Amino acid sequence: MRRQLPILIVFVSGVFMVIQYFIPHESFEFIYEYAMDWIIIIGIFAMLLGLWSLTRASVSKVQAKAPGWGFSVMTLVGLATMLFLGFYKGNKSIAEGTFFMDLFWYIYTPIQATMFSLLAFYIASAAYRSFRVRTVLATILLVTALIIMLRLIPLGPISGVNQWLASWILTVPNMAAKRAIWIGVGLGATATALKIIFGIERAYMGKD
């Protein structure tokens, strides 16, 4: 029963989600919306599981004095601080000008932006490696990338030709390859969904 019940729930929910797409009746729309609300509710409860997992792993690391345990202390302090400040004054805690929001705007947001801006350097190093002329394919990649990048720069008399070529590359071979991948992804995802709905694929459910 421990095995059959989840499979039955998955089957019923999966079949409902498939058929509701074809039925515009308001009763189906209502059930669909209701199910979507449940996803949000389950997600909120799942956050508690996440907090438990994070705390358990960090505390274990600190207790064992494992290498880098100081980072786990920082994680726990950060978690406790934000939780306390968030709950401290109820809804007023998240009003502008509170200590909670100051931490959010002046510590969390700049760190987030820093991580994002690092991407530019990573792109440069990755591009350097991929554009090295070693094989015929790498050379084609380099020439194509140059045409695409140079379309943004005024090149005098060859600007028009370059623009046309870049546009052709993006809308013909590039788009064809993208669509081929999209079709494959769509079919692969549908096949996976089907396997899950019919209980053929059960590995994600865990132990027998």
Place this chain on the structure above:
Amino acid sequence: MKSSAFRKLFSLFSSLIFLFLFYSPAQGAESSAPAWFDKNRVNVFIVLALFFAFVIYFINRAQKGKSLFVRRIPGLDAIEEAVGRATEMGRPILYISGIEDMDNLQTVASMIILGNVAEMAAAYEVPLLVPVCQPFVVTVAEESVKQGYAKAGKPEAYNPNNVRFLTSEQFAYASGVNGIMLREKPAANFMFGSFYAESLLMAETGFSTGAIQVAGTANIHQLPFFVVACDYTLIGEELFAASAYLSKEPKLLGSLKGSDLAKLLIMIYLVLGVLFVTFGIDIFLRWVFVQ
């Protein structure tokens, strides 16, 4: 699932569909009555029904013992190689399942691969680290890893602290994963699932640590980053084919062949569509539009 139970499920599924398609309380009523079938989506329904039929046909065929050929996927073959390398180096394996929740099929596919990776890691006795971005995924990841360890006959080797939630925030998660890569120096990094801008941050950091990297995603804009920074990349549908390929289970391989047949038909349809449109007949073009 036994084939008889499978057939029953299929019959129930088909009956439900036909019940909802052909039973309409609004028959004969005013046209303003709510509709029970969206006629604008007939084309989607036909394609979906055909696809389902292909998949079920090939699953039944596989169950009867007919051999099904599946082409080699180097990225999936490399998983065992990477686990072996981690064993030789005495360093852990890092598994990243993307940043989306369980409602994303890529995450589901990733969890299925995780079970296979965990089984290999347990067999080779290599620590498997699984930092997770969504709290709900933690429980599924824990179960997948536990199942992998149990299948390998080493349930006692499972360490619950190795499957851990980091944060739901995209770049905070990326920095957490990068920290693990730099501190723990995993010998193999697996990145399977739904990734966005954090993909290159993690893949480049993994590259800098010298780890063997295998990645896979269906998010098309992240594929170039993985191709550049990883040793092997699963492109799009290969991610969904992984469970069948790794387990070699006939029922799963059957579904793979069903997808392949559907792809063949789409290709034929595209060629016919191009020919028909070239000669000014647009029936093929109009039929595929979904309103």
